[in-house]
Amino acid sequence: AAAPVTVTVTGAAGQIGYALLFRIASGAMLGPEVPVKLNLLEVPQAVHAAEGTVLELLDCAFELVAGIDVYDNPAHAFDGASLALLVGAKPRGPGMERADLLAANGGIFSVQGRAINDGAADDIKVVVVGNPANTNALITAAHAPDIPASRFTALTRLDHDRAVAQLAARTGTGVSAVRKLAIWGNHSATQYPDISHATVDGRPATELVEQDWIRDEFIPRVAKRGAEVIAVRGGSSAASAANAALEHMRLWVQGTPEGDWTSMAVPSDGSYGVPEGVVSSFPVTTSGGSYKIVPGLEISDFSRSRIDASVTELQEERDGVRALGLI
Numbered sequence: 001a002a003a004p005v006t007v008t009v010t011g012a013a014g015q016i017g018y019a020l021l022f023r024i025a026s027g028a029m030l031g032p033e034v035p036v037k038l039n040l041l042e043v044p045q046a047v048h049a050a051e052g053t054v055l056e057l058l059d060c061a062f063e064l065v066a067g068i069d070v071y072d073n074p075a076h077a078f079d080g081a082s083l084a085l086l087v088g089a090k091p092r093g094p095g096m097e098r099a100d101l102l103a104a105n106g107g108i109f110s111v112q113g114r115a116i117n118d119g120a121a122d123d124i125k126v127v128v129v130g131n132p133a134n135t136n137a138l139i140t141a142a143h144a145p146d147i148p149a150s151r152f153t154a155l156t157r158l159d160h161d162r163a164v165a166q167l168a169a170r171t172g173t174g175v176s177a178v179r180k181l182a183i184w185g186n187h188s189a190t191q192y193p194d195i196s197h198a199t200v201d202g203r204p205a206t207e208l209v210e211q212d213w214i215r216d217e218f219i220p221r222v223a224k225r226g227a228e229v230i231a232v233r234g235g236s237s238a239a240s241a242a243n244a245a246l247e248h249m250r251l252w253v254q255g256t257p258e259g260d261w262t263s264m265a266v267p268s269d270g271s272y273g274v275p276e277g278v279v280s281s282f283p284v285t286t287s288g289g290s291y292k293i294v295p296g297l298e299i300s301d302f303s304r305s306r307i308d309a310s311v312t313e314l315q316e317e318r319d320g321v322r323a324l325g326l327i
């Protein structure tokens with residue numbers, strides 16, 4: 001049998017953690033052949049609740065689970081980790097300014113970055129889910145100088161999946177007919193869901209929907225979908241976020257299908273005019289455990305202005321954490 005892969009999940013007692021852990025344990029992320037060792041990280045006051053989730057994980061008798069441990073110490077939780085899903089973050093409280101939020105999360109992600117640097121496996125792959133996800137990934141990478149920055153990514157696959165679902169519904173097709181959709185920029189309301197290169201059943205999506213619909217309905221609906229879920233469900237996206245985080249990792253490890261790509265927020269290599277180092281979402285293909293930003297796409301003036309607006313926001317976030325001494 002294959003050796004177990006150590007997977008660290010932070011925020012394990014939260015609602016995304018609850019939706020995520022059972023699916024990882026069932027083999028949905030790494031496949032039915034790969035045993036997993038689960039390392040759960042929580043803050044001390046939530047360790048007890050995480051231990052409750054462990055009771056339920058054990059009660060599933062998942063054959064692929066090679067062990068589960070709960071920690072409140074990041075150094076222990078990331079020891080030997082090959083995959084890390086950083087879900088736990090400090091939510092914005094009442095009256096909290098953006099700088100306060102960045103500072104609170106800076107404290108969390110700098111410590112976790114150091115722990116990953118010191119203890120994780122050489123092939124560590126990190127996805128940050130906790131918001132502000134792109135900038136939290138930047139902070140984490142900055143505190144792990146011995147690990148290539150490219151290993152630190154942030155989640156925009158949820159935005160990607162939301163966009164695929166909206167386009168499929170509009171064109172009256174199934175989601176599997178939609179290819180090559182892209183999310184650019186920040187996981188925030190400024191993100192740019194881009195269908196300019198997308199196809200639906202092999203036909204260019206731009207021939208099937210109106211520009212007005214793209215601009216006035218599709219883009220804002222995808223970008224504000226998180227708020228829509230909160231308004232209707234009375235709680236923020238949890239199972240869909242967990243599913244997307246799992247897909248992000250599954251595709252990174254197992255590869256994107258021929259003729260399609262995914263969206264991942266990754267440290268820019270300067271592609272498409274996004275300043276180097278900024279953690280921005282791009283269309284990427286994956287294979288053999290690494291990813292590549294899709295090269296050579298034509299960018300329209302409309303796309304250019306949308307990408308620039310979101311990247312400007314990311315640069316402001318980067319300047320903010322730099323001013324706080326967090327990177």
Ligand code: NAX
Pocket residue numbers: 010011012013014015016017041042043046087088089090091108128129130131133155156158159187226236237238241
């Ligand atoms: P919850 O509040 O239910 O759970 C968060 C958990 O993280 C809590 O149990 C908390 O104790 C734990 N935590 C806090 N600080 C920690 C630390 N330093 N180490 C370990 N654990 C820590 O939030 P949930 O709904 O699960 O959402 C988690 C994060 O995902 C939030 O930051 C949220 O904004 C973000 N999201 C990101 C999305 C994305 O697409 N990138 C979409 C969904 C979600 O909104």
